[in-house]
Amino acid sequence: FIKWGQWAATRHDVFAQDVCAALEQLHTAAPAHGFRHTCKVLRSSFGLRPKELFDWIEEEPIACGSIGQVHRGRLSAKGAALTGCTAGHTVAIKVRHPGVSEAIERDFQTMVWLAHLTGQLLPATRALRLDDTLKQFAAPLHEQVDLSREAANLQRFNQNFRRARAVSFPLPLYPLVSPDVLVESFEVGRHISHYISAKEGSHPYRVRLAELGSGTMLQMMLVDNLIHSDLHPGNILVRLEPPQGLLGLAYRTLRSLADPNAPVMRALRSSLDALGKQQHNPSSSSSSSKGAAAFASSVSMQPTS
Secondary structure (H helix, E strand, C coil): CHHHHHHHCCCCCCCCHHHHHHHHHHHCECCCCCHHHHHHHHHHHHCCCHHHHEEEECCCCCEECCCEEEEEEEECHHHHHHHCCCCCCEEEEEEECCCHHHHHHHHHHHHHHHHHHHHHHCHHHHHHCHHHHHHHHHCCHHHHHCHHHHHHHHHHHHHHCCCCCCEECCCEEEEEECCCEEEEECCCCEECHHHHCHHHCCCCCHHHHHHHHHHHHHHHHHHHCCCCCCCCHHHEEEECCCCCHHHHHHHHHHHHHCCCCCHHHHHHHHHHHHHHHHHHCCCCCCCCCHHHHHHHCEEEECCCC
């Protein structure tokens, strides 16, 4: 049910706006399992106590989806030696929910029955084609449950996009990978929904994000023949990079001179942002949009959740 809700939240062409807004919470805030289960799975997967592999694990998950949840942690000296990272390196620890395979199969059968019953009792709902929407996401669900398969796909994505500066994927940290656990690089950024939300109006980064998104999908489909099948907003992070040229120099200078949270600095940043927006506006007479585009030049595609 959670996976279907994540998918439905992106279908503004099918469902009402208030329904999509409510379902968007499932992208990163689905029900979580207890931290005790996380520790148990870590030990059973790798044969070591969690404190032997990690100096610290944040008990509260930073994100939780239909398949599993993600904790932030820091590698211990032993964990670092195993993965080739430095001790204290921050990582993302994804742990599969208990009984998720059985729950997916049970929920899917229930949803198919409900969709068929709804179509019989309420003919007006047949236009929604609920049976078809279920089939669109049912097939890959069982593959997503195996986190070791996800790690292998992440390796392929990183290889395919090795020359792309603006698109990146988390790196799985072998040998800390199993069907139940995936330890990977920790990616920093804000969810893309922050930049494309209707509340934002005409956001200055939308054009750049649209270019990156369309180019990424075209490469996946036409060049690589390997497509990320779960790119809902909860799985896409955006990192903003400082602008280049004179605008970037002004930004860096001002940030070094005063507290960035001071009122005067906020006012100056607002003025610089406005300048960046003007340069990035496609309708502007200026021939250069690099000033604002550089802010949104890095997108990280997260693993499925």
